[in-house]
Amino acid sequence: MHTDFRYWLPFLTEDVPAALTTPESVARFELKQALPRIAPDMSVTLCRDDSMGEGFRVCRQGNTITITGGEVGLLYGAYRVMMALYAGEKLPADHAQQPKYALRMIDNWDNADGDIERGYSGRSLMFEGGRFDYDPIRLRGLARLMASVGLNVLCINNVNVRNPAHRLIEDWLPQLAEVAAIFRPFGVRLMVSIDYAQPMRHGIDTADPLNERVQAWWNEQCRVVYAAIPDLAGFLVKADSEHRPGPFTYGRNHAEGANMLARALKPFGGNLVWRCFVYNCQQDWRDQVTDRPMAAYQHYVYLDGQFEDNVILQVKNGPFDFQVREPVSPTLLAMPETNLAIEWQLAQEYTGHQIDIYAMMGMWQEVMADLGADKVMAMAAVSNLGRDECIFGHPFAAVNFFGYGLLSWDPDNAAAGDVARLWAKLTYRLDAKDEDTLVGILLESRGAYEKYTAPLGVCWMVVPHEHYGPSPDGYEYQAWGTYHRASRDAVGIDRTAKGTGYAEQYPAELRDRYSSLETCPDELLLWFQRQRYDYVMRDGRTLIQRIYDDHFEGYEWVEAAEKKLTALPLPEADKAIVMERMTRQKKNAREWRDVINSFFYRFSGAEDEKGRPLYL
Amino acid sequence: MHTDFRYWLPFLTEDVPAALTTPESVARFELKQALPRIAPDMSVTLCRDDSMGEGFRVCRQGNTITITGGEVGLLYGAYRVMMALYAGEKLPADHAQQPKYALRMIDNWDNADGDIERGYSGRSLMFEGGRFDYDPIRLRGLARLMASVGLNVLCINNVNVRNPAHRLIEDWLPQLAEVAAIFRPFGVRLMVSIDYAQPMRHGIDTADPLNERVQAWWNEQCRVVYAAIPDLAGFLVKADSEHRPGPFTYGRNHAEGANMLARALKPFGGNLVWRCFVYNCQQDWRDQVTDRPMAAYQHYVYLDGQFEDNVILQVKNGPFDFQVREPVSPTLLAMPETNLAIEWQLAQEYTGHQIDIYAMMGMWQEVMADLGADKVMAMAAVSNLGRDECIFGHPFAAVNFFGYGLLSWDPDNAAAGDVARLWAKLTYRLDAKDEDTLVGILLESRGAYEKYTAPLGVCWMVVPHEHYGPSPDGYEYQAWGTYHRASRDAVGIDRTAKGTGYAEQYPAELRDRYSSLETCPDELLLWFQRQRYDYVMRDGRTLIQRIYDDHFEGYEWVEAAEKKLTALPLPEADKAIVMERMTRQKKNAREWRDVINSFFYRFSGAEDEKGRPLYL
16 A cells, blocks of 8 residues: 555555556566565565466475466465565465465445445545545555455445446446456456346336346346456345345245346356345334344245356355354355355444454354355455545454455464464564564454443344444334343343244254253353343353453453553554544443443342442 | 415415515505405404504404504504404403513524424425525515514524524625515514624634623624614524533633623614523433533522623523423522523424424413413524425424414413414314314323323433434433433432432422422422332322323324324315324324333333233
8 A cells, every 4th residue: 555554565665556467467566576675585486377276386495485376376375475474474385275265255335425334444445426436556555455365356336236336337337447457457356236126227117037128138238247347256236135126026036036137147257146134124123023033044045056056145144234243144054055155244333343443353263163164155245444544444453354365265274363463463563572462452352342242142232323332222122123122030032942943043053052051152142042130151150240240341351452552562653543442442342331231230130249330 | 375374374365565564564464355354344443552562452342443552563463353353252352462571582493504403394494505595475474473473583593503604693694684674574573593602703712701802703793783684683592502612611601601792782782592501411321410400500590690681591491401291490480680581392302293293382381380470581482494385394283383472472361272272263164073173182182292202201211313202211321411210120310309409499389399299290200209110109000000001091092183183174285294194193102102111011020900012
């Protein structure tokens, strides 16, 4: 990047020139500028082998490193070698590296007006005022960051396609092609979110996927799009979700809806990524039968095997919506005959708005352990990028983008500790003790945030719409299907077979684990069980005391982290942002602690065993 | 008005011509068009007596009615005579009528951008897009409505003065003078809300009221303003309130702050109306000592007698903020040496957004009975007007504007039933049974709304910011000083001497009435007392059962009212609006009923004695 922030690539001080149009030429440029700085004795040879595609192999003999790979593979290999040399870590193993997943996607939620839905790093890098508006140097810097961790698809606009963003695949195609050309030398292909009802803007009175005029419109439009951008990765669609149009309007199921678009894309090699975030967002809160987390499974699983082979169903990691703690989405475990992508959210919508520190790697590991890496064939992550000076908003939020790249390349080698350590080494040259401090803060941050916010998997006790700060009843009497039903005696939803039956959507092992009080993780207790405040947890504490303890401990962690960060010798620009946000995190954590504790104190009447303050 | 809506003056079909520039000429015009229609045998003589000012006297001899009065008094008398004749009511008594209060004000909360703060009747009648934008015919129609019920001041802009509204007393003066000229023939003078820090827009680095440059700036500016509009009623100021600038910034009290402006206005006969809505809007919710309703008394009462004689302190009717049920503000009872105005809110901010029917006359009567009409020398009311086809939003909201006029003219002759009856007779020619139905709905509407919203004076269980619909904990953990502190055992705030001491701000009679469980009205129980759910009310019901009963009854009233309205032969334009809003009121009432009942059910665990549904 051309700012003070070069993130985990501080050894690259020069921007990649616009004149370089192939990944191989970029690789050579980057190595040439970096090597004299990071390993002056070393030489690197690039050896093209197109049969390897995105893969690469690294061999070292004495002072010569040879990277063999396909064209993009050479670039990936070059970044990995540079990072390893700079960090003093061992080179990528002397065997072929292939990405685990073919599509490693970043999904921008950028609107054409320049606003970003759930964006916490400033305005859009792509759009402003209803038109394209970008700094090509900055986009090239972003492309470099993506390539450095192996990310290869960027969906540039919000899944909620608002006028005039539909023009991206119409009269904005020439500009879209220009943006695609910026990313192409970095092995990054663009994707576009489209409006399912888009034909209706063109005199067709329906968007019914079985209607021939609709099909003809999409067929022709795909031809036009691919004439402009032959390597477009495809379309991303949010249909029949939160008031978006979709096939349900016409009495069609989502296989019928997706396949129509997939067939239009197929001649050009395009993918149709279809989000499965479908639920009733107008639920009556009085209804105790409908259970929102069950919705995706109900809408999709029976369609397994009916999707075209270029359809990818994109399913959020948990069945709700990116809460601090969710079990893996059962839909991901129930569609063996369907291409699936897991969707993460780097944007810290429910996890601190890039004000609070929240490193996500631990969550990914846990979910992937329950899921199994082979259950999905792609990964997507909602972007945490924006136009702020630090494009991740919080300098530490970069670790999530960085780590997500490593995860989507090789989920078996993206342990949270390794990711945090490598990122810290690359980003900041700290001494061992300070580096330990920073890595410790990152690794602990998720647990701390979880402790001071909604307790034990209960979710959603957050300020409506904004999703920052506590509001224990904020969603309780709303139409969003997100209830905790706290009362004077108990809290939580029974989602076992005796309750809503959600747990029955899992394969036996997970079903049994979640359904039994013996084995259900504490952190998911109130997700799966309704429990009395005097319920005795496995460690001997009552539920209410555990809630109190967690909240006091979570806040104490923030106080301690603030002290540690104050002493940490970070670069000035980063430090200023980090400390300013830490002040806000501390205020936020204190509010969460006291509001949640008081909320449960008022219900339960239970005093804290340690006599700490609760407020009536 | 030049629309279908002529409100309570249906006998006036022609607009008042712009050429008429005196109240007397308007009076003659109106009588000339109305009399042939409403009393063809009658003749009316106008007899000017300038010693009577705004007052008038009506005499009837045979078929001749003589109205004697000052110039504006003749107009007031003419409207009263026409309304009485049309309604078939007896003429204003054969003795002099003088208004009880010198200033009978409507306060617009219109912003220069055309938005209205707490406006529920569409956009501003005055402004749009950061400039004046009005229909002179419509403004003349509004002036007629004001004059017909004796209102004589219109403050045309929001007390929260946002750029560019400060220009009203600067380069917008020529246009302000044009608007003043529209209202002048109707006896209505304009007032302007000003920004206390306005001198700081002109190179002065302070707004300190004791600073000579500040004083000189205001002195000169008043000279300029009154040169343009010699009969301007004065300035309205919201200072040191909800982040508005004010004298506190400079360590000055509000007498020092107000008197500086009053002295600048005095040479020109202008009034300085100074709002007393001052409280700490950044309270820590954990703080149980600070009690927001006590704030105005604390800030103002010790200054009694220190204000210039052209200062009027404008105090909201209750000490909180226009809640459904509040006791009279103790500040109004504690400043005998100060000019006071009571401020009502016709805009239904907390009382149903002009969607729900809510006639306010009963509230005014009760407050005035506790206050005593002589405690204040003026009245103000926040406007419920806007650019909608029906300028009151809801056709029935007109009764509040109409009734407020009668109240501010003569509070001893504005009984709720009389006002509703007269308004109904004038507005709709219904047969006796239908008129009874309509009057009944109006008179009962306030009690019904009160029953289905927050219970028994507890206040504030409303969706934050928006203030429509239930959110029982919406303000509970916020900084606004508005708490109910509901717990598993009890709800409400003890504001007696044993609690926050708020009740001690009253004279002995009210203090004793509110402090004793024997005499405190049920409707204010939880305002003044913290009570257990099993507390037995005077009628033998428990508090929790009373809450349940009220909420079920409130909703049932709405269902019944909807049926009655469906059968009521209202004019088509009115009926369409009334029924559409009634559908929304019913939905709103159902949500309130079930959310509030469930909220207290979850705390108390108490079942409804009648077995009606409550939701866990």
